[in-house]
Amino acid sequence: MKRLPILIFFLSRGFAADAVKMFPLKYADSEQLRKLFSSYAYAMSVNRDLNVLTVTAPASFLAEVEAAVKQFDIAPVPPKNIELTVAASFLLKGFTLTIQRGEIQEIRTGSCEVEGTLECLGVEVKKKPARFDLPGAIPVSNDARARD
Numbered sequence: 001m002k003r004l005p006i007l008i009f010f011l012s013r014g015f016a017a018d019a020v021k022m023f024p025l026k027y028a029d030s031e032q033l034r035k036l037f038s039s040y041a042y043a044m045s046v047n048r049d050l051n052v053l054t055v056t057a058p059a060s061f062l063a064e065v066e067a068a069v070k071q072f073d074i075a076p077v078p079p080k081n082i083e084l085t086v087a088a089s090f091l092l093k094g095f096t097l098t099i100q101r102g103e104i105q106e107i108r109t110g111s112c113e114v115e116g117t118l119e120c121l122g123v124e125v126k127k128k129p130a131r132f133d134l135p136g137a138i139p140v141s142n143d144a145r146a147r148d
Contacts, residue, residue: 021062023053028073085119109134
């Protein structure tokens with residue numbers, strides 16, 4: 001007789017047994033998806049290593065979870081390639097050559113004016129000029145002259 005109320009309870013539910021379903025996720029975080037359904041009283045577990053959400057619930061609820069998985073487990077939008085153009089121009093001034101017997105012996109340095117430009121999608125983003133003096137001289141060795 002003690003089992004009769006339990007039997008009546010199961011008969012009234014129509015034998016709607018809970019099912020277990022695993023939802024492997026590629027992009028969505030299984031823990032975040034579990035939290036989305038945390039207000040429901042159905043058993044849910046997460047395997048963070050495999051990114052799998054396991055749900056034990058009636059088929060109607062599993063269908064809701066499956067719909068949410070389809071909605072949220074999508075590939076992120078790939079980054080777009082943006083073309084950047086970097087240009088630099090150099091103007092060397094005041095260089096002198098020391099020439100003996102028709103050969104360059106030394107190059108004395110002068111100054112350098114440089115201008116750099118950065119463009120993005122054809123629009124100039126930054127333009128920066130600079131000027132600096134170049135120190136000293138560059139000796140030209142016999143080996144360098146022999147290569148010509």
